[in-house]
Amino acid sequence: MRILIVEDDPVLLDGLIAGLRLCGWAVDDVSTCGDAEAALASADFDAMVLDVMLPDGSGIELLERLRRRGNQTPVVLLTALDQTHDKIRGLDSGADDYLGKPFDLDELTARLRALARRSNGNASAVYQAAGLTADPKTATVSCDGRTISLSRREQSILIALMERPGTIRSRSELEDRLYGWQEEIESNAVEVHVHNLRNKLGRDVIETVRGLGYRLRGKS
Numbered sequence: 001m002r003i004l005i006v007e008d009d010p011v012l013l014d015g016l017i018a019g020l021r022l023c024g025w026a027v028d029d030v031s032t033c034g035d036a037e038a039a040l041a042s043a044d045f046d047a048m049v050l051d052v053m054l055p056d057g058s059g060i061e062l063l064e065r066l067r068r069r070g071n072q073t074p075v076v077l078l079t080a081l082d083q084t085h086d087k088i089r090g091l092d093s094g095a096d097d098y099l100g101k102p103f104d105l106d107e108l109t110a111r112l113r114a115l116a117r118r119s120n121g122n123a124s125a126v127y128q129a130a131g132l133t134a135d136p137k138t139a140t141v142s143c144d145g146r147t148i149s150l151s152r153r154e155q156s157i158l159i160a161l162m163e164r165p166g167t168i169r170s171r172s173e174l175e176d177r178l179y180g181w182q183e184e185i186e187s188n189a190v191e192v193h194v195h196n197l198r199n200k201l202g203r204d205v206i207e208t209v210r211g212l213g214y215r216l217r218g219k220s
Contacts, residue, residue, distance in 0.1 A: 001046040001116055001156075002176050005029040006036045006062075007078070008055050012101075016049065019105040020112075024139070024152030028180045031055065033062040040066065043176070045073050047115050049108070052079035052090070060093050067094035074115035076108065113137065129165040130205055130216050134158060148200050153178050157193050161206065161216040170213035190214075 003020055007013045008031040020027045028043070030036050033056050040048075052059040063075060076097045077090045087098050096118075097111050113136050117125070127134045134141045134155065141148045141155060150158065156177045160169055174190045186192075194206055194214060207217045 001112065002026040002028070002044070002180075003112065004036070004039055004045040004048045004073075006033075006048065006054065006059065007031065007051045009051075015105070016108075020109065023109055023136070024156045026156075026176060026178055026180045026183070028182075033057040033059070036062060037066075040071060040073065046119070047074045047076065047112050049076050049078060049112075050095075052077055052081060052086075060090055060095075063090075063095060064093045072119075074119050076111055076115070078103065110137070127159060127162040129162045132158070132162065132201065132205070134162055143201055150197070150200065151193075153189075154193050154197055154200075157190070158197060158201075161214065165216045168209050168213045168215045173213070 001023075003025050005013060005016050005020075005027060007016065007029065013029055013031070017027050017029060028039060028045075030039050031054070033054050036048075036050070039045075050059045050063065054062075059077065059079075063077075066073070074096045075094065076099060077095045078099050078101060079086065079090070080101045090098050096115055099108060099111070113125070125135070125137060127136075131144050132141060136155075136159060139152070139155060141150050141158065157174050160174055160177045171190050175185055178189060178193075179185050194208075198206055205216065207215050209215060
């Protein structure tokens with residue numbers, strides 16, 4: 001997944017970035033409403049973690065503007081304002097979920113995984129396709145019941161393909177799942193990771209569609 005964090009507390013922000021990257025996710029961060037709008041206008045994100053109280057305005061008002069424009073990015077609100085009426089306002093403004101500060105990082109990552117499943121039309125906590133099973137919670141992948149060891153970036157690419165089996169994912173889409181703005185994109189990174197996945201899972205599991213990208217194929 002690619003996550004946008006909108007948070008102005010540097011200590012909390014550093015912890016969020018480190019924790020979410022440990023999940024194998026690409027993470028970008030901004031600290032103001034204005035920068036968040038610019039980020040969302042220039043890139044697609046699987047989810048946004050949004051602080052309510054920001055230096056240049058309210059995260060809730062930002063969310064209301066985004067929803068009026070048709071932006072459907074799943075949003076988890078983070079705030080110290082955790083009274084019931086605050087939660088109601090946030091959810092009614094278009095938030096998909098809500099966490100009061102302080103919060104548990106494991107709970108936040110679980111909520112983000114749930115949002116990703118719902119946005120991709122998956123009810124199950126695990127992905128199953130082409131004889132493969134991937135569990136983002138435990139970071140494990142199995143092929144016909146055999147556990148396969150994958151790097152976090154290999155797993156990110158595989159899950160991106162498993163989310164919509166048969167759908168072509170372009171190289172740039174897959175790069176977005178691997179790298180945030182501040183990370184240098186390694187030369188031929190996607191090709192290298194796909195090559196490694198084929199070696200581990202079988203040559204026919206991932207198909208190259210010339211000029212377009214990659215898609216998952218094989219037995220269902």
